[in-house]
Structure formats: structure tokens, C-alpha cells
Amino acid sequence: MTAGGGRPIRVILVDDHPVVREGLAAMLRSAADIEVVGQAGSGDEAVALCPVLEPDVVLMDLRMERMDGAASTAAIVSAAPRIRVLIVTTYETDSDILRAIEAGATGYVLKGSSRDELIAAIHAAARGETVLSPSVASRLFQVRARPAPNALSEREREILRLVGRGLSNAEIGKELLIGEATVKTYLLRAYRKLEVSDRTAAVVAAMERGLLG
Structure with a gap:
């Protein structure tokens, strides 16, 4: 699955912990149809990077200083509705997830997800599909x-x-x-x-x- 025209799916990683970003980048490095084109350590940095790097999917953390994941999602989707924002969170019961989804996020995955689960979620998000686990969402x-x-x-x-x-x-x-x-x-x-x-x-x-x- 590519983003169209045979090119890889362009992804930006957003998290205020460099080790988390590097871990996600390492998981995606071997996926031939996914290209990590940028990383951001804050929500406002992600908002600024999107028009420059033109990603297909943004993997967005929720808890960040200055501009959290929900506010960043709203800003990105408002400026470029074609960009899919996928929330990546540690907690299955984080109430901030709801705010992010209402802001326009395509869905969310847990930071403990396997490499295959993460890649599948990115592919689904790039296709415009909802990436949401009913069992987790109901809780x-x-x-x-x-x-x-x-x-x-x-x-x-x-x-x-x-x-x-x-x-x-x-x-x-x-x-x-x-x-x-x-x-x-x-x-x-x-x-x-x-x-x-x-x-x-x-x-x-x-x-x-x-x-x-």
C-alpha cells in the first residue's frame, strides 16, 4: 500500500520524548512503503512542519507542553484535511483521546502495539479508514x-x-x-x-x- 503514484506513505512522528520518536522510527524503518519524513518534539512544531513536509499520516502523542495532541490535531486537520492524524497513546483510558478524535483524528493506537499493528494502522489511516478498537473505545x-x-x-x-x-x-x-x-x-x-x-x-x-x- 502506497500513498498514491507508487510513492511511500509519508509519515511525521510527534512526541516530546526523543527516545519514543526514535523507537517508532526504528519500527517503521524496514517498511518499504512507509517513509518517516520528519519528527517533531511538540505540537506547535508539528503544525509548522506539516505544510513543509506534506505528510500523509501524522503519528501524534497526546500529552505535550505548549500545544497538546488534541489542539495540534485540530490545527493540522483544519489547514490540510487530507492529512490523517493517528493518535499514539500509552493509556487505554486517556480521556484526552476523545478530544483529539473530536478534533479530527482518524483514530488511535497504543504505544505498546506491535510493529505489524502500527504499520497496519498507518496503512488504514492513509486510506482514510477509521483506526479504532471498539473494545478499547468502549472502556x-x-x-x-x-x-x-x-x-x-x-x-x-x-x-x-x-x-x-x-x-x-x-x-x-x-x-x-x-x-x-x-x-x-x-x-x-x-x-x-x-x-x-x-x-x-x-x-x-x-x-x-x-x-x-
Whole structure:
């Protein structure tokens, strides 16, 4: 999987601990279709680097001084929506993850993930897919459950479950025997009901409200 035109997926690593950045870089070094084009030790540095290095995916830490991962994600995605931000965190129950996803992050992976898991997550993010573990996300967001459990129709919930598994609209349509345009219509309805604007945030919002079961 490359970013298009046969070139590798361009990645920037963002973490305020140099040893963590070097560890991530070492894990990715042997992946022929991934190129680490830059590293940043702070969120504001990452925001400044993105227009210069034009990455496809940014691996973003959450807890940083001056500008945290959520604020950095919002700034990057606002300036260049095509860039996918993948949160990399130590904690499965870090409430800051929710802020980052609401800011436009594609999803998140744990720092303890294996090399293969990290590479797979980068590939999925580069394709624009949601990178989110339902089991981890449900534990993370259960404390923020909201009312209105019947806000989504069964079909809308079914589609969001498939989004949470990383399926594209076309794949969901094939799975449910409906057209891709119909899938998009259901997603747009779900967005309105959940008051979100993208696939990842919809899955997260539905999970935190206990709608996906």
C-alpha cells in the first residue's frame, strides 16, 4: 500500500520524548512503503512542519507542553484535511483521546502495539479508514455515556458498527446489499443525530452513548 503514484506513505512522528520518536522510527524503518519524513518534539512544531513536509499520516502523542495532541490535531486537520492524524497513546483510558478524535483524528493506537499493528494502522489511516478498537473505545468512553439511546435507527447503528471495523462505504454496501450512495445517506443522518461531521467521530459518539452494543 502506497500513498498514491507508487510513492511511500509519508509519515511525521510527534512526541516530546526523543527516545519514543526514535523507537517508532526504528519500527517503521524496514517498511518499504512507509517513509518517516520528519519528527517533531511538540505540537506547535508539528503544525509548522506539516505544510513543509506534506505528510500523509501524522503519528501524534497526546500529552505535550505548549500545544497538546488534541489542539495540534485540530490545527493540522483544519489547514490540510487530507492529512490523517493517528493518535499514539500509552493509556487505554486517556480521556484526552476523545478530544483529539473530536478534533479530527482518524483514530488511535497504543504505544505498546506491535510493529505489524502500527504499520497496519498507518496503512488504514492513509486510506482514510477509521483506526479504532471498539473494545478499547468502549472502556474509554463508557464514563461519558449520554442519554437518547434510541437516537439512531437499527440500520444506522449497523452501518456504524461496520465503520468501526474499518470497512469503506463500498464494502459496507456490499456487506448489507445496499448501494454505496445509500450507505452515505445513512451516515449523513447519523452525523446529524450525533452532532458530528465525520466517520470516526460518529463511531466514537455512538460508542460513548452505548448505541453500538
